[in-house]
Amino acid sequence: MDSVRSDRNGASSRIPVALKILIAGGFGAGKTTMVGSVSEIRPLQTEEVLTGVEGADDTGGVEGKTTTTVTMDFGRITITEDLQLYLFGTPGQDRFWFLWDELSQGALGAVVLADTRRLADCFPSIDYFEQRGTPFVVAVNCFESEQRFGADAVSRALDLDPGVPVVLFDAREPHGARNVLIELVEYVARRQLASAASR
Amino acid sequence: MPADLPRAHDWLDHDAGPVVRPYAMTQGRVAPEGGEFDLVAFVVATAGEDPAGAALQPEHHAIVAASWEPISVVELASALDLSIGVVRVLLGDLRSAGLISLYEPPAASQPHDVDVLKAVVNGLRAL
Numbered sequence: 022m023d024s025v026r027s028d029r030n031g032a033s034s035r036i037p038v039a040l041k042i043l044i045a046g047g048f049g050a051g052k053t054t055m056v057g058s059v060s061e062i063r064p065l066q067t068e069e070v071l072t073g074v075e076g077a078d079d080t081g082g083v084e085g086k087t088t089t090t091v092t093m094d095f096g097r098i099t100i101t102e103d104l105q106l107y108l109f110g111t112p113g114q115d116r117f118w119f120l121w122d123e124l125s126q127g128a129l130g131a132v133v134l135a136d137t138r139r140l141a142d143c144f145p146s147i148d149y150f151e152q153r154g155t156p157f158v159v160a161v162n163c164f165e166s167e168q169r170f171g172a173d174a175v176s177r178a179l180d181l182d183p184g185v186p187v188v189l190f191d192a193r194e195p196h197g198a199r200n201v202l203i204e205l206v207e208y209v210a211r212r213q214l215a216s217a218a219s220r
Numbered sequence: 221m222p223a224d225l226p227r228a229h230d231w232l233d234h235d236a237g238p239v240v241r242p243y244a245m246t247q248g249r250v251a252p253e254g255g256e257f258d259l260v261a262f263v264v265a266t267a268g269e270d271p272a273g274a275a276l277q278p279e280h281h282a283i284v285a286a287s288w289e290p291i292s293v294v295e296l297a298s299a300l301d302l303s304i305g306v307v308r309v310l311l312g313d314l315r316s317a318g319l320i321s322l323y324e325p326p327a328a329s330q331p332h333d334v335d336v337l338k339a340v341v342n343g344l345r346a347l
Contacts, residue, residue, distance in 0.1 A: 036290050036323040039260035040332070040340065059347070095294055100343030104336065107260055107294065123259065127325060129332055195347070203344045210337040 037103050042202065043124055044094075045111040045150070046134030047142020051162040051192035052110040053094050055134065059198045060096020060108055093124070106202075111146070121149060130209045131157040132201055134192070137170050140178055147179060156209045158186040160201045184208075245279055245306060252312025259304065262290040262323040263311060270319070280310055284319055 044052045094110035109124050125131070133146045143159070150157040161175055170178075172187040181187070188204050190197035243249070257263075265287045270276060282300050291299075297307045314320040 034264065034290055036262045036264070038336065039262070039292055039325060040336075041260055095298065097295070098344070098347070100340055104339055104343065105292075106340060106343075107292070109259075127258070127327070129337075199344055199347050203341055206337050206340050206344070209332065210334050210341070213331055213334050213337070216331075 035103055037105050039105045039107055041107050041109060041124070041128040042205065043109050043111050043128050043131040043155075044134065045131055045143075045146035047136060047139055050134040050136045050142065052134055055132070055192040055198045056094045056096045056108045056110045058193060058195050059202065060098055125150070125153055125155050128155060130205050131155050132205055133157050133159045135159050135161045135175060135179070137161060137175065140175070143179070147181070156205070156212055158188060158201065158205045158208055161187065161189045162192045163189055243306060245277060246309040249309050252308045253316050254312055257293050257308045257311050257322065258325055259294045260292050260325050262292055263287045263296060264290050264321045264323070266319055266321055268318045270317070276317070280314055283307070283310055283314060287320060290323070
């Protein structure tokens with residue numbers, strides 16, 4: 022899994038293991054905030070200013086957001102010297118679907134951010150990960166401690182498979198985002214153990 | 221594109237971004253030689269000499285300079301402020317010239333090791 026290289030001076034530097042986690046969700050659900058709140062380096066911000074062009078994102082309910090992610094945000098968490106976690110904020114618009122295939126290849130799992138004001142926005146992400154068999158958790162971003170629905174209600178509304186975790190959190194708090202990631206990794210480990218046991 | 225184009229040059233400000241199109245520095249090539257580079261593949265400079273006739277550009281040298289320690293493809297793109305696609309083409313050139321080694325991540329079909337997952341959880345808890 023990990024490899025060692027030697028350069029001509031005889032010194033060796035180990036090649037770290039890198040794991041990918043995708044952060045998905047509808048426009049304005051808090052993907053950028055979440056990646057930025059837990060990662061060491063500034064996300065690769067490639068946002069463009071929203072214009073009034075027809076076909077642009079519908080900003081109803083999320084007024085005040087004037088940019089949209091055009092490629093991706095990325096952040097890195099160093100677990101140990103040999104183990105790194107990469108977070109990728111998936112592009113929020115349909116015309117960037119092609120980027121998702123590459124991002125989800127070999128990914129550990131995904132976090133689908135849900136905004137209960139616009140729950141339907143995360144349907145495409147959920148469909149996508151269900152179809153690809155990518156493990157995911159749904160994280161309900163509670164802006165300004167507003168919590169209109171419980172985890173069970175969200176799970177029912179999204180018609181999630183039993184066992185898919187739903188977490189309520191605040192994307193702006195480092196521990197909030199961190200706890201969502203822990204929930205995801207533990208869920209992936211549970212699935213792995215269950216599939217190993219059923220073999 | 222809207223029919224009424226903006227007045228000449230009023231888009232050439234700081235927000236206009238690079239004036240040179242990204243793929244100009246790859247001479248229009250959009251695919252790297254010798255296959256793809258995963259986003260989280262690691263690149264390491266090999267300390268080889270520039271081969272004669274490799275025609276390296278400043279961006280090639282910047283990549284080599286940034287990869288004395290193992291660095292992932294996505295971080296190279298971020299650090300050098302180049303698009304992923306451009307970095308991949310340049311990495312293909314450098315690999316052909318023998319100036320970098322590439323370490324691809326384990327195959328996508330391989331399940332993640334549960335011990336690694338436990339290490340990740342512990343690491344996240346310690347943040």
